[in-house]
Amino acid sequence: MIKNLTNYSLVILGILFFFSNIKILPAQTPSDAIMMKKGELCLALIYDYGSWDQYWEGATLRGNENIGTLTRTSLNPMIAAGITDKIGVLIALPYISTKSSGGQMAGVNGFQDINLAVKAEILNQKLGKGKLALLATGAFATPATNYLSDYMPYSLGLGAPEGTLRGILQYKLDFGLYARVSLAHLWRGLTEVERDYYYNNGSYYTTLMDVPNAWNYNGVVGIWLLDESLKVEANYLAMTSTSGDDVRKYNMGQPTNKMDFGQVGGSAQYYFGESKGLGLLVYYSQMIQGRNMGKFTNLGLGLTYQFKVIK
Amino acid sequence: MKKHILFLLLSFCLAVFIVVSCEQDLPTWAEYSAYQFSGLDEDGGTWKSTLLTAPDQIVVAAPEDITSASYLAELASVKTATASLSGDQQEAVNYWTNNSLLRWNEIALELAAKYNLIPGPNPDGTYTLPNPATPDGPPPFPFAHPPYTSRALAYLSVAQFDGLITAWHYKYTYNRPAPYEVDNGIVSAYNSGLPSFPSDGAVIAAASRNILSAMFPLEKDYLAAKAEEHLSSLIWAGENVESDITAGEYIGVEVAKLALARAGSDGMKNAQTPKPKSDSIKAAAFARFGWQWDNMESPVRPVGLTPLFGKVKMWNVPTVEEVRPVPPPAPGSPEFEADVAELKEIAENLTNEQRKIANWWSDGLGTYTPPGHWNRLAKELSIEYKLNPLRTARTFAYMNMAIMDAGISCWDAKYYYHYPRPIQTIPGFKTILGTPNFPSYTSGHSTFSSAAATVLGYIFPQEAADCEAWALEAAMSRVYGGIHYRFDAEVGIDQGKKVASYTVAVAQADGAD
Numbered sequence: 031m032i033k034n035l036t037n038y039s040l041v042i043l044g045i046l047f048f049f050s051n052i053k054i055l056p057a058q059t060p061s062d063a064i065m066m067k068k069g070e071l072c073l074a075l076i077y078d079y080g081s082w083d084q085y086w087e088g089a090t091l092r093g094n095e096n097i098g099t100l101t102r103t104s105l106n107p108m109i110a111a112g113i114t115d116k117i118g119v120l121i122a123l124p125y126i127s128t129k130s131s132g133g134q135m136a137g138v139n140g141f142q143d144i145n146l147a148v149k150a151e152i153l154n155q156k157l158g159k160g161k162l163a164l165l166a167t168g169a170f171a172t173p174a175t176n177y178l179s180d181y182m183p184y185s186l187g188l189g190a191p192e193g194t195l196r197g198i199l200q201y202k203l204d205f206g207l208y209a210r211v212s213l214a215h216l217w218r219g220l221t222e223v224e225r226d227y228y229y230n231n232g233s234y235y236t237t238l239m240d241v242p243n244a245w246n247y248n249g250v251v252g253i254w255l256l257d258e259s260l261k262v263e264a265n266y267l268a269m270t271s272t273s274g275d276d277v278r279k280y281n282m283g284q285p286t287n288k289m290d291f292g293q294v295g296g297s298a299q300y301y302f303g304e305s306k307g308l309g310l311l312v313y314y315s316q317m318i319q320g321r322n323m324g325k326f327t328n329l330g331l332g333l334t335y336q337f338k339v340i341k
Numbered sequence: 342m343k344k345h346i347l348f349l350l351l352s353f354c355l356a357v358f359i360v361v362s363c364e365q366d367l368p369t370w371a372e373y374s375a376y377q378f379s380g381l382d383e384d385g386g387t388w389k390s391t392l393l394t395a396p397d398q399i400v401v402a403a404p405e406d407i408t409s410a411s412y413l414a415e416l417a418s419v420k421t422a423t424a425s426l427s428g429d430q431q432e433a434v435n436y437w438t439n440n441s442l443l444r445w446n447e448i449a450l451e452l453a454a455k456y457n458l459i460p461g462p463n464p465d466g467t468y469t470l471p472n473p474a475t476p477d478g479p480p481p482f483p484f485a486h487p488p489y490t491s492r493a494l495a496y497l498s499v500a501q502f503d504g505l506i507t508a509w510h511y512k513y514t515y516n517r518p519a520p521y522e523v524d525n526g527i528v529s530a531y532n533s534g535l536p537s538f539p540s541d542g543a544v545i546a547a548a549s550r551n552i553l554s555a556m557f558p559l560e561k562d563y564l565a566a567k568a569e570e571h572l573s574s575l576i577w578a579g580e581n582v583e584s585d586i587t588a589g590e591y592i593g594v595e596v597a598k599l600a601l602a603r604a605g606s607d608g609m610k611n612a613q614t615p616k617p618k619s620d621s622i623k624a625a626a627f628a629r630f631g632w633q634w635d636n637m638e639s640p641v642r643p644v645g646l647t648p649l650f651g652k653v654k655m656w657n658v659p660t661v662e663e664v665r666p667v668p669p670p671a672p673g674s675p676e677f678e679a680d681v682a683e684l685k686e687i688a689e690n691l692t693n694e695q696r697k698i699a700n701w702w703s704d705g706l707g708t709y710t711p712p713g714h715w716n717r718l719a720k721e722l723s724i725e726y727k728l729n730p731l732r733t734a735r736t737f738a739y740m741n742m743a744i745m746d747a748g749i750s751c752w753d754a755k756y757y758y759h760y761p762r763p764i765q766t767i768p769g770f771k772t773i774l775g776t777p778n779f780p781s782y783t784s785g786h787s788t789f790s791s792a793a794a795t796v797l798g799y800i801f802p803q804e805a806a807d808c809e810a811w812a813l814e815a816a817m818s819r820v821y822g823g824i825h826y827r828f829d830a831e832v833g834i835d836q837g838k839k840v841a842s843y844t845v846a847v848a849q850a851d852g853a854d
Contacts, residue, residue, distance in 0.1 A: 095462075095639035132639060134764045136688070136771035136823075176693065178700070181773075224700035227717065229454040229707055233447065235368045235717075279480070280461030281707045 065151045065165075066112030069340030074108045076311065076332030082324035085183065088276035089321050098132025100183055100324055104142075106332075120147040123174055128184045135184065142187045144174040147194075160203040167214075169194040180223035180239065182283035183324055189221035189285065190241040206254035214246040221285045230275050230286045239285045242274035259306065261299045267315075268292045277322045291320040295328075309334040370447050371720055375439040375531035378729035382853070385731045386510025389851040390503040391656070391738065392599045396510035399595045401588050403515055404538045407523050415582035419520045420527050423579045433574040439531040441542050441571060442501055442733050443720050445549035448567060449497055450709040450716060452557045456485035459706055459778070466640040470613060476558045483557065487785055488650045488748050491712040492609060493556040494737075495656065495745040500552050500593075500600040502738035504544040505731045507592050512536040521579050530578035533729075539588030540581040541730050546571040547593025548600075555601050607654040612647040619644040626759030632672055634761045634780035646779040651753030656742035657843040661753045664840050666832045669760050669782040680826040684763055688771065688823055695821040696773065702786060702818035703774055711786050711815065712744045715793035718811070722801050735853060740796040743844040747792035747837045748785065754836070755780040763823060772823030783833035784825045787816035791837025792844075799845045812837070 066072065083099040084091050108122040122145040129137030147169035154163045172191040173179075179189025196214035218241035226237045247270075252263035274288030295315030302308045311332040317325045386396050393399070405412045426434070437444055460480040462468055469480060476482035483489055517538035521529035535541060550568035554561045572590070575581040581589075614622070627633040636642045651661055658664055670676035687695065704711045719740055723733045760782035764770050777785075794812035798805030816834050819825035848854075 134637065134770065134772055134776060136773050178696070180700070224697045225703065225708075226701075227454075227704075227709060227714070229451075233369055233451045233454060233709075235371065238367055240367060278458055278707060281458055 065116060065149070065154075066110065066118045066336075067338075068112050068114050069338055070112040070336060071339050072108075072110040072334060072336040074106075074110075074332055074334040076106045076108070076330055078104045078106065078328060078330045080104075080326045080328040082317075082326050085324040086277075086320040086322055087279065091320075091325065094132070094280075096133035097130045097135075097183065100128065100130045102126060102128045102326075116151045118149045120149070121145065126186045128186070130184070138177065138181065138184050138186060140177050140186055141174045142177065143171040143192075145169065145171040157201070160201055160208075163198075163200045163202070165198040165200075167194070167196045167198070169196075178224060179221040179241075179285045180225070180228075182285075182287075185285075188218065188241050189223075191219040192241075193217045194246075196246075206258070208250075208252055210248075210250040210252075212246075212248045214248075216244040216246060218243055223285070228284065228286075230284075241285050242271035242288055244269050244271045244289075246270075259301050263297045265295050265297070265315075266292070267295065274322075283322055287322040289320075289322045291317050291323050291326075293317045293326075299334075307336050309336070370436075371443065371724065373438065373443075373724045374435060375533075376724070376727050378439075378533065379727040380732070381534055381729055382509065382731050383513055384852070385506060386513055388506050388509075388731075388735075388853050390506045391499050391742070392503050392596065392603065393507065396507055399507050399592050401507075401511045401539055401592065404517050404584055404588065407518065412582065412584070415584060416520055416524055416527075419576055419579060419582055420524060422576050423527055426577055430574075430577045433570050434530045434578045437542070437571050437574045437578075439533045439542075439578075439580070440723070440728070440730055440733055442545050442549075442730050442737070443723060444571075445497070445501070445545060445553075446494075446716055446720055446737060448549070448564070449494060449553055450713045452553065452560055453485045453490040453493065453713050454707060454709045456481070456483055456557060457490065457707055457710060459484060459486070462640050468640075468642055473558070473610075481559060485557075485710070486646055487710040487712060487789065488612070488647050488752060490710040491741070491745040491748045491789065492604070492607075492653070493553070494712055494716060495741040496556070496600045496604050497549060497552045498734065498737035498741040499656075500548040500596050501545055502731075502734040503599070504548045504592050504596040505541055505734045507596065508539050508541045508544045508589060509731055511539055511588070512541070517585070519580060520582055527579045529580060531580065533580065535729075537581050538585045539592055540575055540585040541589065542575045542580065543572055543586040543589025544593040544596075545730065545734075547590040548597045549593075551594060551597035552600060555604070603654075608649070608652050612650040612653060614644060614648045616643045619648050622648050622756050623759055626757065630668065630671070630758065632759070632761060634759045635765055636778055637762070637764050637776065638778070642778050645756070646777065647752060648756045651749055651751075651756055653745075653749050655746045655749050657847050658746050658750070658840055661750055664750045664836065664843075665757065666754055666783055666836050669758055669826075669828055669832070672761065672766055676828065677826070680828055681763070681767055683827055684767065684770070684820065684823060687821055691773070691821070698814055698818045699774055699822035700818075702790075702815040703822065704786075705775060705777075711789045712741070712748070712793075714815075715740065715744060715790065715797075718808075719793075719797060722797065722804060726801060732853075735848075735851075736797075736800050739800070739844050739848045740793050743792040743796045743841040744789050746844065747788045747840045750836060750840045751783055751785050751788035751833065752779075754783050755785075758782045760829075763826065770823065774819075774822030774824050776824045781825060782829050783836055784816060784819050784829040785833070786819050787812070787825075787830045787833025788837040788840070790815040791834040792841040793837075795838050795841035796844060796848070799848065 080102040081099055084093050104124045104126040106124040110120040112118050124142050126142050127139035149167040152164045170193050173189050177186040179185050194214050194216050196212055198212040200210040202208035220238040221241055222237055223239055228234050247268045250263055250265040254261050270290045271288040275286055277283040277287055293315050297313035299309055299311045313330045315328045471480050471482035471484050473482050515538050516536045519537040521527045546568045550564045554564050572586055623633050704714045759780050762776050762781045764776050790812040794808035797808045816830035820827050820830055
């Protein structure tokens with residue numbers, strides 16, 4: 031019971047890895063395998079500090095002294111709730127600030143996309159010396175403000191509606207070690223920009239830009255320690271756009287770009303006290319490959335608080 | 342449990358549907374089809390041309406009679422071709438339409454956008470400039486910045502216009518009927534009503550291919566394929582027979598030679614100066630006025646963009662000095678401080694409307710540039726007013742000559758006054774648009790736009806007020822973007838108007854009004 035409570039705040043972590051990137055993938059659904067009980071609520075507030083001083087122009091990694099180091103900080107308030115023992119919902123709305131150390135371009139700040147996610151447990155059964163779980167999540171996100179997506183690399187997000195469907199498979203040994211994989215597809219719509227001509231391997235006479243759809247892969251190995259007060263994870267996260275153009279030489283990116291990345295990271299989450307309702311989260315991640323993206327390093331710190339609202 | 346899963350799946354399907362249903366085919370060219378011309382301008386062969394001294398300077402012999410065996414053979418092959426068009430052939434006919442000049446203008450804008458990329462620094466901090474002698478680069482040639490693009494468009498449009506005046510001269514001298522008029526069995530795609538010899542479409546195809554191949558040498562194959570398809574489409578449309586096309590191509594090739602001969606000696610090849618020359622221009626301005634513009638990039642670009650574009654040969658203004666604006670207010674003067682205060686205020690409290698205007702007219706790196714933006718607007722007006730190809734060519738030729746003249750005058754002012762940009766004079770100033778690599782005074786956007794609007798207002802009097810409002814908006818967009826002072830914009834507007842008045846005077850006397 032207690033474990034179920036505390037575990038759910040880990041849901042937040044899966045989302046964070048996305049919110050922290052230059053290219054936000056709004057409403058990336060929770061990618062862990064844990065469900066909350068009916069009537070439970072989890073509040074979270076996470077601060078993320080992301081930065082890069084090199085970016086991939088197409089597949090070529092380069093620096094740019096007129097950007098210097100780009101920093102992107104975000105504050106992410108989130109609420110998750112258990113609707114039934116098998117279905118949970120989550121809502122999040124990050125506030126993001128961007129700026130660069132070089133050049134004279136102005137950074138921006140503001141609320142980004144409102145994210146809604148629903149997660150369902152399809153299967154959870156004993157298998158050998160552990161448990162096998164299969165889950166599915168669906169999510170939807172859309173810009174909450176009129177931020178300009180066509181202002182790379184400072185823009186707050188891609189400015190397009192996005193739907194995500196994810197499948198999650200986890201095997202957890204009884205002594206606390208577990209492995210998890212998930213696969214998601216992201217459908218992205220159009221973003222409206224403030225010019226009616228742009229080049230995307232040819233002329234486009236419209237204020238609308240097509241944001242590429244994408245596949246997302248996630249692999250995690252983790253373990254519970256200290257009498258299930260501390261959880262430690264290592265993860266790999268990758269995204270591949272299914273279409274899109276490359277950033278042209280020494281040119282600004284735009285939302286039509288094919289943005290890909292691979293990222294490794296680690297996290298730890300500690301739960302205080304006997305009730306274990308309050309949790310502290312730290313994580314770190316580093317992109318190791320990419321295309322048309324800043325090579326982000328992210329550091330995050332968060333508090334989670336979980337409690338039962340309906341008996 | 343099952344019920345819940347079903348609900349989840351249904352909600353998700355709805356979300357995906359909302360996202361996917363917004364997807365649509367986004368337009369990659371102007372969506373218009375062949376239209377009935379508002380007039381044919383039968384006397385167009387008498388209009389005054391720019392490069393040619395007389396309409397028969399390019400000699401085109403009389404065509405074979407329509408009763409001749411050779412003509413009848415050509416006619417038969419048109420009939421065969423039009424009777425069984427493939428899907429691709431029909432698509433080509435629909436794409437090129439009966440006003441193909443607009444398509445070639447679009448192609449030019451696309452190439453401008455493709456090549457409007459500023460060379461980045463080398464790993465050692467130096468910069469390499471595109472070299473027409475080794476166009477492959479790196480960096481590839483050209484860097485199609487606004488002055489370069491204004492010039493490419495001017496030569497393109499002038500060649501098209503002179504070529505069509507020649508074509509009109511022979512069309513109404515020889516009066517050869519179009520295939521569909523000779524043989525009722527031939528269905529024309531657009532019944533333009535023009536005598537078919539020489540083919541106006543072929544003039545446009547050949548002239549455009551050759552001018553653009555010179556301006557964008559790496560695109561020769563692409564342009565040749567476009568021209569090939571265009572020429573074939575004239576047969577598939579039932580508009581021309583082969584000998585119409587051959588004669589039209591000949592005119593196009595000859596007029597392009599004249600245009601490119603002028604381009605070869607207009608001074609553009611000296612516009613991007615070596616550093617010592619650039620330094621001496623800067624030092625002269627500092628000696629004259631006590632200020633100088635500096636590039637603020639890292640690493641610093643050693644030379645600004647085309648310091649001697651102001652010395653390029655103008656089309657319709659006798660000397661660049663006679664349109665040079667008055668000096669700008671000195672940094673530190675009350676007028677200067679007032680405009681700086683305005684810039685700070687705008688940056689502090691930028692409205693959504695101001696941000697949108699700044700971005701709407703930005704036309705920066707990677708786009709078709711401000712001259713391209715005005716060509717796009719001219720295209721839309723040409724379609725709206727159902728101009729024939731000759732009137733269309735006239736519109737673009739005068740507008741693009743005025744735009745290039747405006748650019749030359751603006752660059753003269755930029756490097757004569759060598760005035761620093763806001764990011765140089767205001768410590769810590771941040772902008773939402775990138776500051777270009779050339780001095781501030783006067784604003785290129787303002788000057789280009791005002792010149793374009795003045796010519797368009799002359800051609801389309803009912804649109805004059807709108808055009809002027811767009812130009813003013815384009816001018817202010819640079820102030821909202823934080824990269825120009827208000828005086829750059831306002832003086833640029835006056836300068837553009839003044840420069841364009843020379844072109845309008847030429848247009849008023851060309852016999853078309």
